[in-house]
Amino acid sequence: MTTSPEQQRDLYRHLLLTRLLEERMVSLYRQGKMTGGLFRCLGQEATAVGSAFALEEGDLLIPIIRDLGATLVRGARPVDILRQVMTKADAPARGRDGFLHFCLPEKGLYSAIAMLGTAVSVVAGMVLADRYLGKKTVGMTYLGEGGTSTGAFHEGINFASVQKLPIVVVLEFNRYSYSTPSEMQCGAATLADKAAGYGVASAIVDGNDVLAVVEAARRAVAWAREGNGPFLLECKTYRRKGHAEHDGQAYVDPEELAEWTRRDPIARFERHLDEGGVLDAAAREAVRAGIDAELDAAVAEAEASPAPIPDPEFRGVRADEEAVVKRREETFVGGLR
Amino acid sequence: MSGEATYLDAIRIALGEEMERDGRVILLGEDIGVYGGAFKATAGLLERFGPQRVIDTPVVEEAIVGAAIGASLRGLRPVVEMQFFDFAARAFDMITNFAAKHRYRTGLGVPIVIRGPSGAGVHAGPFHSQSPEGYFARTPGLAVVVPSTAADARGLLKAAIRDDDPVLFLEHKLLYRRAKEVLPEGDGVVPIGRAAVRRPGRDLTIVTYGAMVPLALDAAAELAKEGVEAEVIDLRTLLPMDEETVLESVKKTSKALLLHEDARTLGIGAEIAATLAEKAFEWLDAPVLRVTAPDTPIPFAPSLEAAYLPGLSTLLAAARRLAAY
Ligand SMILES: Cc1ncc(C[n+]2csc(CCOP(=O)(O)OP(=O)(O)O)c2C)c(N)n1
Numbered sequence: 001m002t003t004s005p006e007q008q009r010d011l012y013r014h015l016l017l018t019r020l021l022e023e024r025m026v027s028l029y030r031q032g033k034m035t036g037g038l039f040r041c042l043g044q045e046a047t048a049v050g051s052a053f054a055l056e057e058g059d060l061l062i063p064i065i066r067d068l069g070a071t072l073v074r075g076a077r078p079v080d081i082l083r084q085v086m087t088k089a090d091a092p093a094r095g096r097d098g099f100l101h102f103c104l105p106e107k108g109l110y111s112a113i114a115m116l117g118t119a120v121s122v123v124a125g126m127v128l129a130d131r132y133l134g135k136k137t138v139g140m141t142y143l144g145e146g147g148t149s150t151g152a153f154h155e156g157i158n159f160a161s162v163q164k165l166p167i168v169v170v171l172e173f174n175r176y177s178y179s180t181p182s183e184m185q186c187g188a189a190t191l192a193d194k195a196a197g198y199g200v201a202s203a204i205v206d207g208n209d210v211l212a213v214v215e216a217a218r219r220a221v222a223w224a225r226e227g228n229g230p231f232l233l234e235c236k237t238y239r240r241k242g243h244a245e246h247d248g249q250a251y252v253d254p255e256e257l258a259e260w261t262r263r264d265p266i267a268r269f270e271r272h273l274d275e276g277g278v279l280d281a282a283a284r285e286a287v288r289a290g291i292d293a294e295l296d297a298a299v300a301e302a303e304a305s306p307a308p309i310p311d312p313e314f315r316g317v318r319a320d321e322e323a324v325v326k327r328r329e330e331t332f333v334g335g336l337r
Numbered sequence: 338m339s340g341e342a343t344y345l346d347a348i349r350i351a352l353g354e355e356m357e358r359d360g361r362v363i364l365l366g367e368d369i370g371v372y373g374g375a376f377k378a379t380a381g382l383l384e385r386f387g388p389q390r391v392i393d394t395p396v397v398e399e400a401i402v403g404a405a406i407g408a409s410l411r412g413l414r415p416v417v418e419m420q421f422f423d424f425a426a427r428a429f430d431m432i433t434n435f436a437a438k439h440r441y442r443t444g445l446g447v448p449i450v451i452r453g454p455s456g457a458g459v460h461a462g463p464f465h466s467q468s469p470e471g472y473f474a475r476t477p478g479l480a481v482v483v484p485s486t487a488a489d490a491r492g493l494l495k496a497a498i499r500d501d502d503p504v505l506f507l508e509h510k511l512l513y514r515r516a517k518e519v520l521p522e523g524d525g526v527v528p529i530g531r532a533a534v535r536r537p538g539r540d541l542t543i544v545t546y547g548a549m550v551p552l553a554l555d556a557a558a559e560l561a562k563e564g565v566e567a568e569v570i571d572l573r574t575l576l577p578m579d580e581e582t583v584l585e586s587v588k589k590t591s592k593a594l595l596l597h598e599d600a601r602t603l604g605i606g607a608e609i610a611a612t613l614a615e616k617a618f619e620w621l622d623a624p625v626l627r628v629t630a631p632d633t634p635i636p637f638a639p640s641l642e643a644a645y646l647p648g649l650s651t652l653l654a655a656a657r658r659l660a661a662y
Contacts, residue, residue: 097442103410110410111443115430121400122435125407125415132363132389133412152430155400162395317441317478319501323530323577324477 003214005278011053011210012279013287015266018045018069020291021078024299025085029245035087036098041066043240044174046265049073050213051170054221055140060108060126062119062141063100071100075107078295082302095308116147120156124165138224139167145185146177148194157230161198166224168231174239179251192234200230207235208265344516347491348378355498356386359414362498363390365401366418375420376454376513398427405449406436414498419453422507423467436503437478446501454510456548456598457646462637468599473505474575480504480529481576485550487518489573492527509548532579538566541592541659544583544609546572549596556652565660575605583609584617591622592659596647601629623662628655
């Protein structure tokens, strides 16, 4: 399974879009226009973009917070993301939740889940349903080293293995979980080692080599789709920023950071595109200009979007909520009057 | 359907009828297939509906609920069995952080039912006897259902399965074989969110649910001999609460006794008492009384457990105090 020149250009566009969109968010964050923290994926774009690229139409994906790239590959628009981070009324989550916490079911994209590890059994249940409904869907989700420490991960992967469910869990080994280094997070030599305990397949790939990620992910997806059960794909990458923008990452060795900056996945892919004559510097410049223009428009559009207006009845918690709404009205609104 | 069905039969009947009616209904749980469930609530369903729909799982409560949520987001109507409701604690995150908030956050409902045995009285000790409804009944986004009769067990379980959002269905294991009756003809659906007046009365109102309902009815029969007519309200659903039925009754009797098996502090009784203070203050002729389990774990020895559970004599004493007030 090789990646055609056309696919490579598409990959490049998504990598660059991820990075440039994140830069726009940094600027919005600094201007105080974002709600909440900014969780960056600088340096690990190839892992999210490459893995999601291996999915087919109709497949399912649950990202975690650094998988902006995967979300874009699945078809979320930059303006959706920008409205999400500014919690606008017309954001997919309508201001009730932020960033990657939204569902676009028609694109097979489901909300990131804050509680680490939770997504494994949820995506397993999704493909269990699809299998029952006669669809050959593969589900993909993501976890960092920290996420693989949770009971939810272990329960989820065990259940998926027993049921031989077609899921691919991308393990993003990015060296830190918040401030905790990987050796304090996990006693096993690799995250992929955890696969053996559950009888599932695994592989380790250089997460900063986007083509290697795409190819490994395609093998994992095919393995799952053929009915062999779950696949753990560990991608070795590096989180070049703190946990979120507030975190000055004082616990990081500057040498280590410098080394991984040299291994930047986008610069690396650009060298490959040059060597293969797939997309030369001038053509890449045109791609960048196109993205810049798209993002200018998206930022303007998202900034112009209205903030959500509070609903005096606080509706939308359940489909059938008349009793609760009535009680709320009488005790809260009526009671204070 | 002829003859009486037990509460347990009623649950099995409801599951079978709903699975027959709707191919989207699947079951997930520990030992629910070949074995038919620890209490046999799912006996025979694997044979009828096959392993695609009656799924035996490993001991992974969190993953079972997670998988049910995922399956519901793809169009199924999963029903999860907790072997004992105590173990729903393992899935607390999935239930309260994820399922309960999903529609509000994303606009997509999570139509799952989590059902299983709760409650004490069968000498099952501190880990197999709890009444965990209080943990869940204050979580916006959930519904919490607590049937006390066989007809309600069937009818409310059907309503729960047809609901578009998560429902916790807390069966009471003491009632499994004790509560029985002839089930109504037809569908027999009982809507979520409506209490039932089990016995009318004018002198005081006993508000209760689950296995305390038969106790309240015993007490009311006893009180009637003394000329005191107690009205007994079976809440049936704790979230959303049927406030109207409770308020209507208390406005009539002016006296309220709140009875539950769950611990006292921040139990359902506390919420009802607060509601009465807000909305029925002017109608009350006596303090609102609570009869509940004490704030301790549930002991194992039958003598200790009997002392732990609200009993007839305590209930009668409280009711007489109210009646005389
Ligand atoms: C169950 C749970 N515990 C704690 C947190 C708080 N938390 C958010 S991200 C994070 C670190 C995550 O590290 P890792 O899984 O390695 O992912 P990374 O941030 O490196 O991508 C923590 C502890 C959480 N979200 N969920």
